[in-house]
Amino acid sequence: METVQQAVGDRTAAVNYHTCNRELFTLRKELLEQLGALRAMVNDGESDARLELALRRAESELEDVTRRIMDLNLGLVRKYVALFASRSNEHVEDLESAGKIGLLRAICSYDPDRAPFSRWAFKPIQREVLRAVRDIDHPNLNPGDFEKRPAILAAKQAYLEVAGPDAPVNYADVARRAGVSEAQVRRVLLPPRLETLHTPASDQGEDEVAWEERLVDPSPSTEDTVLRRFNLRGIGRDLPKLESRERFVLARRFGLDGEPEESLRAIGERLGLSGERVRQIERKALAKLAETIAGTSSDASGRLAGRAG
Incomplete structure (x- = not known):
């Protein structure tokens, strides 16, 4: 019951x-x-x-x-x-x-x-x-290789059942069974890996340099930060000229409202739009403000030049 x-x-x-x-x-x-x-x-x-x-x-x-x-x-x-x-x-x-x-x-x-x-x-x-x-x-796998990965692994298993578990992999045979190229099989079964950022880039004693020390620092420079904030203030003054949705996208994209910046996908989720549609709105809004940004930068250069003089 x-x-x-x-x-x-x-x-x-x-x-x-x-x-x-x-x-x-x-x-x-x-x-x-x-x-x-x-x-x-x-x-x-x-x-x-x-x-x-x-x-x-x-x-x-x-x-x-x-x-x-x-x-x-x-x-x-x-x-x-x-x-x-x-x-x-x-x-x-x-x-x-x-x-x-x-x-x-x-x-x-x-x-x-x-x-x-x-x-x-x-x-x-x-x-x-x-x-x-x-x-x-x-x-390390591109989307196409990842999509074929289950078929390649199944083909490898089928090959080993015939050749024996300890037999070396015949990449050409696996490729034939999976219906993919041999190069694709190698990329899936032998993906390149960077084991650690601390792996030395050289084996010359004192000259050893870890990979992490060679990576570019992604944080903006002081100059970039100052110029970016200056331009955003210029944009902020002209935001009323934009449509409501354009104002919202720019405010959330660049953190003009004091909140952390958001990705196109996150903004699209808020608006019920795709990330590509949000990108189009952002591009249109920035095009409207292009002259404002250029004018603001020119005024800033003039003021700095005047102070230097």
Whole structure:
């Protein structure tokens, strides 16, 4: 009896999940159409206070609906990440973050008139999680080699079952079995590794230099920091000239609001946009401010020259 009740409950939950998804995606599609119409009116020069308010309200509603869809479908991410449950907790968090990016990509590309969202979202989530696994466990493999890695390992195992566990690997045979090139097999089975940054770069006694001492310091110089802050102050004065979304992207991208700078992906996650779309908004906003930055730099040079004189 308890098993029957549990089965009924699972079916009810599944129906509710699909119903909620369908309703939220329908609402999101309507908001996107509304935003498109409002932005077209703004681009046609019909902007006024009421139109700007309606545009901001629609953007806020779209962000809220996207967040609700994310929350509803987080189980898809956790279910796939569970396939890698043997790794440490610190990496599970990284994998879940990557899976959320894939989930957001799926949300942005999904049409509610198509297949169920859970099926649609699988590939984007899988792609981002596997990319994170590669970055964590196999940073020396390019994406193409990593994708073929399971087939290559299976072909190697099949070869050793015939040739014997202690037989030297025949890369040509493994390549034939896996349907890849021999060079790809070698890259996967013999990836280059830098064991430690403390490995000496020379074996000449006192002249030994560790690799870490040869790495370029990524931190900006004092001069770069001063000039960057100076230019950002110039941008900050002209931010009201930008559209609300452009102001937000620049503020978060460069930390103009005093908070830490964010990546394109992180900003896109906030706005319900892809990283590439955020990059386009950033490029457009910076183009508008290019003359301001140039003018600010020229004024700064003139003042410094005057003081030097």
